[in-house]
Amino acid sequence: MNFGTKKLTTSVRAALSLSAVLAAGIASPAFAQDSTQSTSADQKNATKLETITVTGSRIRRVDLETSSPVVTIDRAQIERAGKLTLGDLVQQLPEIAGAATNPAVNNGGGDGASTVSLRGLGSQRTLLLLDGHRVAYQDLNSIPLAMIERVDVLKDGASAVYGSDAIGGVVNFITRKDYQGAQVSVDYGVSGHGGDGKRRGFSAVFGQTSDKGGITVGVNYNKQDAVSAGNRKFSNPALYNYFGSIFPLGSSFIPNGRYVIPRTVAAASGLSCAGTSANVSVTRIDGTNGAAGSDFRCYQGSGAGNDTFNYAPYNIEMTPAERGGIFTTGNYQLTDSVQAYFTGFTQKTRSNYQLAPLPLIFGADSGVILSKDSIYNPFGVDVSSGGWRDVIGGNRIGQYRTQADQMNLGFRGNFGQSSWQWDAGVVWARTTQKGSFSGYYFKSGLAAAVGPSYIDANGNPACGTATNPIANCTPVNLFDPAQSAAALAGLRVTPSAQSYASEKTAYATANGELFNLPAGAVSASVGAEYRKDTSSLTPDFVSLITDPNLGSCQTSQDACRSAQAGSINVKELYGELFVPVLADMPFAKSLNVTLGSRYSKYSSAGSTTNSRFGIEYRPIDDVLVRGTVDQVFRAPTIGDLFGGVTPSADTYKDPCSGAGYSASNPACAGAPAGFVQGTAQTRALYGSNSSLKPEQGKSISWGVVYDPHYVQGLSVSADLWRIYLNDTIGSLGTQTIIDQCYKFGRYCDLQTRNAQTGDIETVNNTSQNVGRVTVSGLDVGVKYKLPEFSFGNFMLTLDTTYLKTYNREAIAGDISSQYNYAGTYTSSATGGDGNYSRLRGMVGLLWNLGDFDAAIRTRYVGGVRFGDTVSTPAGYNTVAKASDPNTAVQSFHAGAYAMTNIQFGYQFKPWNARIDVGVDNAFDRQPPILWQYGFNGNTDERTYDTVGRYYWTRLTVKF
Numbered sequence: 001m002n003f004g005t006k007k008l009t010t011s012v013r014a015a016l017s018l019s020a021v022l023a024a025g026i027a028s029p030a031f032a033q034d035s036t037q038s039t040s041a042d043q044k045n046a047t048k049l050e051t052i053t054v055t056g057s058r059i060r061r062v063d064l065e066t067s068s069p070v071v072t073i074d075r076a077q078i079e080r081a082g083k084l085t086l087g088d089l090v091q092q093l094p095e096i097a098g099a100a101t102n103p104a105v106n107n108g109g110g111d112g113a114s115t116v117s118l119r120g121l122g123s124q125r126t127l128l129l130l131d132g133h134r135v136a137y138q139d140l141n142s143i144p145l146a147m148i149e150r151v152d153v154l155k156d157g158a159s160a161v162y163g164s165d166a167i168g169g170v171v172n173f174i175t176r177k178d179y180q181g182a183q184v185s186v187d188y189g190v191s192g193h194g195g196d197g198k199r200r201g202f203s204a205v206f207g208q209t210s211d212k213g214g215i216t217v218g219v220n221y222n223k224q225d226a227v228s229a230g231n232r233k234f235s236n237p238a239l240y241n242y243f244g245s246i247f248p249l250g251s252s253f254i255p256n257g258r259y260v261i262p263r264t265v266a267a268a269s270g271l272s273c274a275g276t277s278a279n280v281s282v283t284r285i286d287g288t289n290g291a292a293g294s295d296f297r298c299y300q301g302s303g304a305g306n307d308t309f310n311y312a313p314y315n316i317e318m319t320p321a322e323r324g325g326i327f328t329t330g331n332y333q334l335t336d337s338v339q340a341y342f343t344g345f346t347q348k349t350r351s352n353y354q355l356a357p358l359p360l361i362f363g364a365d366s367g368v369i370l371s372k373d374s375i376y377n378p379f380g381v382d383v384s385s386g387g388w389r390d391v392i393g394g395n396r397i398g399q400y401r402t403q404a405d406q407m408n409l410g411f412r413g414n415f416g417q418s419s420w421q422w423d424a425g426v427v428w429a430r431t432t433q434k435g436s437f438s439g440y441y442f443k444s445g446l447a448a449a450v451g452p453s454y455i456d457a458n459g460n461p462a463c464g465t466a467t468n469p470i471a472n473c474t475p476v477n478l479f480d481p482a483q484s485a486a487a488l489a490g491l492r493v494t495p496s497a498q499s500y501a502s503e504k505t506a507y508a509t510a511n512g513e514l515f516n517l518p519a520g521a522v523s524a525s526v527g528a529e530y531r532k533d534t535s536s537l538t539p540d541f542v543s544l545i546t547d548p549n550l551g552s553c554q555t556s557q558d559a560c561r562s563a564q565a566g567s568i569n570v571k572e573l574y575g576e577l578f579v580p581v582l583a584d585m586p587f588a589k590s591l592n593v594t595l596g597s598r599y600s601k602y603s604s605a606g607s608t609t610n611s612r613f614g615i616e617y618r619p620i621d622d623v624l625v626r627g628t629v630d631q632v633f634r635a636p637t638i639g640d641l642f643g644g645v646t647p648s649a650d651t652y653k654d655p656c657s658g659a660g661y662s663a664s665n666p667a668c669a670g671a672p673a674g675f676v677q678g679t680a681q682t683r684a685l686y687g688s689n690s691s692l693k694p695e696q697g698k699s700i701s702w703g704v705v706y707d708p709h710y711v712q713g714l715s716v717s718a719d720l721w722r723i724y725l726n727d728t729i730g731s732l733g734t735q736t737i738i739d740q741c742y743k744f745g746r747y748c749d750l751q752t753r754n755a756q757t758g759d760i761e762t763v764n765n766t767s768q769n770v771g772r773v774t775v776s777g778l779d780v781g782v783k784y785k786l787p788e789f790s791f792g793n794f795m796l797t798l799d800t801t802y803l804k805t806y807n808r809e810a811i812a813g814d815i816s817s818q819y820n821y822a823g824t825y826t827s828s829a830t831g832g833d834g835n836y837s838r839l840r841g842m843v844g845l846l847w848n849l850g851d852f853d854a855a856i857r858t859r860y861v862g863g864v865r866f867g868d869t870v871s872t873p874a875g876y877n878t879v880a881k882a883s884d885p886n887t888a889v890q891s892f893h894a895g896a897y898a899m900t901n902i903q904f905g906y907q908f909k910p911w912n913a914r915i916d917v918g919v920d921n922a923f924d925r926q927p928p929i930l931w932q933y934g935f936n937g938n939t940d941e942r943t944y945d946t947v948g949r950y951y952w953t954r955l956t957v958k959f
Helices: 010-020 075-080 086-090 263-268 443-449 481-489 638-642 734-744
Strands: 005-007 048-050 070-074 126-130 148-154 169-175 181-191 199-209 213-224 239-242 245-248 258-262 279-284 296-298 316-318 321-333 338-355 359-361 386-389 396-414 421-438 453-455 461-463 496-517 520-539 564-585 588-602 606-618 623-634 645-651 681-687 695-706 714-730 751-753 760-764 768-785 793-809 818-820 824-826 834-836 839-849 852-861 864-869 879-881 884-894 897-908 913-920 950-958
Touching (some): 070 075, 075 148, 520 638, 564 638, 623 714, 695 768, 734 751, 734 760
Parallel strands (some): 681 760, 824 864
Antiparallel strands (some): 070 148, 148 169, 199 213, 239 245, 258 386, 279 296, 338 396, 396 421, 496 520, 520 564, 606 623, 645 681, 695 714, 714 768, 751 760, 768 793, 793 839, 824 834, 852 897, 879 884, 897 913, 913 950
């Protein structure tokens, strides 16, 4: 194809020269998105460079450094990092914060996925691309690593260029093309903690090129074994911090059961429990059969020697996964001016999570009320509070089978002999996933089995009463469940759900030069796109939620799911304009302006237009001043609109309780006079809302790149950035809804009270357009290739991000709902936003000498504050929450975390082979302890390494 050329600027030569040496750093200059550049053997003597398209724009340029900040991970870095998946590779970048998921997430994970949360804005606000086109399934691990030539990370918003979701930034995966020959790699790794977490990997790439085109085909396979939480000191046992005193404390659902009965009934059985409450908790004594009240003792819920259940050894710190796939890329020159191209992959993943045995809750919501008329009940009263840990049934295991497919078929070419080029094609993608979840019971069957029972005429236990028997039912003794193991086995179910998603896209673009100005040619790019998304989720009858107002199903609440089905489509037109304003003038070597705009019309959310402005100014050859202002947006997804509801048992504090009661306050409507809160939890409904509208905001960045000619090989960059977003889609929060109703009379329609007790029974916490987010910070990058020494070549790389502010208003315009998350951690497992350390960075030192090379890289995450809303003892130092100055927050601090990886490599040139060995987390740095506030293993598994020291090796042979 006939690509236009321009003179190569000094800065571009420097960037190319820098990236050519030891390309194993962590932050490299931006490379082309679709380049057919040719270079001479000596880059220093190159005088021309073919035009290319850099991530962040659709206009072909000669410049690698544009108005947009881009970090690149090239093929050499990918091979020498020792990672098996793209998720392991990309999630190390300091620009990622918040609560992006990965295979270390067990509770709330297990599907093998890794996501990206640039600027901490969430994976839903980071756009993933494959060769400039959307990746339909937002899982980095679904893309075969061997397929990727490099990864471009755009660190500012780009909705005008790429459309919805490009708010925190864009990650563009560039595939390998025109590969000649064959390459085979095998990988093996094992942890330094007893050899667990073993991994095995294999990949092969084959390619053939000719004058007419080329084809590249690859296969990949890898398997990662689990790491038990019981095998790591930081995660076992489950820890709790009570105002500075740390002690083991697990769940109140225990194998011997916790039964809440009236104090008078306990006293009749000879039990004198501490306190003055009307009800007390008792548990069965080891070695007894629970047939009499004397077989029980008072339950001890805290302090040394407490009765709580240590669930940690049952959980895992690295979920197991097995992946395999095939990919292919190819192109063929149909005529002198038209080329056909194809890219496609399919990837299958088998993965699972493992949680401690089911905590079976007694009560009306679960339907499990131990009847006073059960032949096994020694107390003679209904037991409708407390619970039992089902160690008989074993762990809860969720198994996922996922297949992701995506393919792109297109044609591109020239318009005659002009500089204009066109590109048109289609993208088709599909994801299917089957999930099955063991360790649960059929609710109605278990409710009948623990209800009234009697001894029938044959002397056998029977459900119901003699006058109203229940057929096909065997009574269950939950006061000593071991006696009912067979009956319990007959009530077990394995809920399942099948999901399907597809995305179909048609696109057409054209770009080229319009006319010449004194400073150069004005270039433009225009395009149109149509995209249709379809999605469905089909739970089985056991887990299907049939009443969205209750969120309940035929098994335990954590396995309930809503059916989902829907489709949306969008039609888009977009354009960009590059204008060179000044060139080769005093204090203005160049001044360029970029303009862009995109019009989008959604079938579900109406239309929106978003524009951008970019500027590049070089006062001298060594300095580039750059800036962008982008309007950004995110349209609600199918899941946001039609995903149904999911129930959750949320803890809450009722402001109408006790002295707070007021008959005239609408929040207290339905509560009786003198009301006192009787339950600590309420049913909260999370999920979709078909009335959602798009999020809207701006992304602004200003920076400077300094490449001093008098220090060869040095490049320094600094970029200030700020993003603000209005109408953010999210849940208000259970306590926020309750408090807003009580204080301001808002959102009272989202809560309902129990007609008999007055307790808040349900809170509708489904998604709303209510919030506002403002994020700002500073990125600093340094790359320095030192002068050549007799003992080798060295390169130093540094990539850091400082988070100045992360202000989130749960309700836009309400300062009382505002909180600055910068420097804090809130547990994603309990509805928080994750880890927002103020300072993150990665520094690398790279060396090579002949056939040898080595690298040492350290990843740094600054300290964070974290805490819980609590009832605080007098005199204890606390911090007031912005959302309620009268509410105390018990605040703690987790220190900074630094993890170092070391890699060595050697080229066996006679055999065209290479071996790499490495140690990840070489100093076995343990993650900060966040106690049970971290929920998964006492820490933040989304941010810190939970495996520990890890040894790996890789052998690569080329043919």
